[in-house]
Amino acid sequence: MDQDVVKIIDENVNQIEGLIQQKVEIWQEHVVFSPLWWMGVGLSIIPWIIWYVYHKKDSTDRLLYSGYAVMIMALILDVLGDQLALWHYRYNVLPILPTYLPWDLTLMPVAIMFLLQIKPNVNPLIKAVLFALITSYLAEPFFVWLEVYQPVHWHYTYSVPFQIIIYLIAHYVSKRNDFSEIH
Template identity: 45%
Template structure:
């Protein structure tokens, strides 16, 4: 009996994914918001390639992957709990907005880590988080990509401060051993 419950749930979820895909095809794909996200994705990657500290690439990528994983996980939790959702996804099967959680958030943190690397990390975390929480997210809401339902921009601030500080800690580690 329990297996039937899971099977029924899977069928409902699959039907909803098919419906979401159709909505994406008809209303999202090639809309100006879709193009905006795609261009943002490409420009962010090009910007990072051009302006990263070349000798710190691996260390920065390590921290960027951490940010991408955590941000994607948090987006999954937030969308699953109905706290917020995204429209005009680049890829229809993602629960998160890829240009934001997989590209922009990690790249912006990696770039910010490079700027004034000796500055107080708490101060930098506060500035970064304020810009992301109170400027970027409201802008994404304004252009109808991000839709907070039971979420306030203030909630994002301490999460982003914490994420920035952990990333700062990770990027400063010197205890990687060589694999022989």
């Protein structure tokens, strides 16, 4: 193995570790227990409680499969966007994750799960477009206004096709019934 490459990689890792430690210190001193941090904690918990009370109980598994799929897609895309410097977040609930967990693990999946169960016979493309327009042109600007989300090299319109695809995949997952019993 080329020792110069190993040295460069190790130096880079050390720099990253130092920046993560600095980020944790900033979070501890300025973010945790701030009003926007508490909002993030509330947005991480309250929508799930509302979903638990109001979801169609006979569709719990189907909705959760879709919700988990949404979480995975949202987390992957959010990490990629952050790492590629397309956007970043302030007031994270947890300091070492480069995503806004309330959005990825609660708001998106819960909103989509509710949309899946409301008027299930409506064309999924219509629902997907509606979801994409609301999240891209209302939710994202709202979080920018709160100064939680900062698009750097990103425009709200770029989010629309991603949101449509995420919704359509969740819809597809919700319609699967090809499960065999575990023996």
